Amino acid sequence: MLGPLALAAASIAALSIGQSYEVWSFGAPGAGLLPCIAAALLLVTSLLTLRERAAADAEPVAGNKVSSRKVVGYGVGLLLLPPAILVLGMLPALGLFVLVLLRAAEGARWRMAIAVAVTSTALSWLLFVRLLRVPLPGSVFW
């Protein structure tokens, strides 16, 4: 139920913001036309999805058993990644991300986790920094 409800709420917000743009001006469509149409249709379809869900009285379609601990681990890791990149720099932050997730979420041994973290960081440096010359962000400390 949460998904369709969130979509309905987002569509109402988009509809109210969309109306602040020019929907129609001087006999021609304006910048707000498609946002308003799309938001209105999203509202209708998410409400119909809610009704469909209520009628079927079913759990989410993709609702097979999931290992929520791992998903939460990955989710938190992903959310912490941008601030970590700002502080540590991109490659060290990603190396740390690989190490922590392999250890904590995947239950890998230290030796394996360190080997994968070091190898992936080194290969990323080789491919993106040396070969493709991408200026990856550094740390605030250096």
Next chain:
Amino acid sequence: MEVLSNLALGFGEVLTPVNLLVAFVGVFVGTAVGVLPGLGPTATISLLLPISVYLDRTSAIILLSGIYYGAMYGGSITSILIKIPGEAASVITCIDGYQMARKGRAGAALGISAIGSFVAGILATIGIACVGPEVAGVALALGPVEKTAMLALGLILIMGIGEGSKIRAAAMITLGLLLGTFGIDAVSGEERFVFDVPPMRDGFGIPIVAMGLFGLSEVLAMAGQKQAAPETLNYPRGIRHLLPNREETRRSVAPVLRGSVIGFLLGLLPGGGAMLSSFVSYLIEKKISRRKEEFGHGAVEGLAGPEAANNAGAQASFIPLLCLGIPANAVIGVIMGALLIQGITPGPRLIVEHPALFWGVIASMFVGNLMLVVLNIPLVGLFVSLLRVPQGIMSVLIVVFCVIGAFSLNNSLFDVGAMIGFGLLGYGLRRSGFDVAPLLLAFVLGPMFEQSLRQGLIIGYGDPMVFLRSPISAGFVAVALLVLLVPQAIRIARGAK
């Protein structure tokens, strides 16, 4: 004769050391991706979009399209040897392919799959070379009014792509259209949904959305699944063991030819492509077979037909993209994103403005299919060994690749944050039973649809009836209404009985 000279132009483009290497890397990576359950071609092509920016236009598209049809073949390997479809289109191959392998004919099953895919790929490519320019010629006559109606029809047909109900697919399409309006409006210069965040003025890039929705959300989905190590049947060592015997070859010929035609025709439809083609081919083979009882127990026809159909369908789905600018499925939507990044707008003008690219991609299909059959058969063992890589390692490496790839597009940390946001959104939507493929396709088509809609309305002095005055446009609208209303009418009629 014109087709032959155009193909010569295409082969001139492809038969360079760089493009041959790129084609090889594409089909090799594609096969590896097809072998690995979970990580599909859409996610992989999304991950490689940032790398493709560093290649020239033709090479970039050759790489990405090679991954697509390479994955079609790779998916068959695991279907036959371990009954796990590496790719959705290979689900049908599990039925009779795996049964053949259990009867000790794994080599023949892999051989039939590879040779059937090769024949179908070549026939489909010849079809594209013949039909493509004609379709593009017709599409060139379409103005903004007709284009709007055609895109609207495309959006409605995309509803059929989603895995869940059509209402859910429609919700994803409208969400995709809405997200496509974020940023500065190209016509009026007005900022939409920017929220005083400067990088939002450019809107979200297609690779960012694709990597988030398919790459990161796939990682989260894989993290949530408990997987046991698959048991692999003995795979054949040596090409001699991969050749089907005379009886198997005789029984394969007609299904491969039928599958090629079915795949080509269904691949042209938005929502068609590889998966639908393989299902339809299997049903037809079973229907017309004199040995119906063998289906499900290792029927050669049940393997050869669908394998040919899925490869022909995958390749034919390039026609709507290259000739009309409409992606037939999510993979093609991401490839369309790659073309747009390279400054090329797919559609009928592509063949006129970039003939070397158009014919180069078609020629690369011949080369790619040949590479698949020559190189991949001896490498079956190598691909099967990929299944031993732990999924956890695969997941964290995908995240690393997504994050650096997202940053490298514009050297912007905002893109990294946006991609992570789309990853979480994609996972949440999938958990709620929504398929994100229609969202991406509508996001890609949205800006084009908005532009032509507004141009059409300006031409019609603001009167929406302008879309019914042109016969072509009215035809598209009529078909769109039929697609929307006929299934509902049938459902109501059945309910009344």
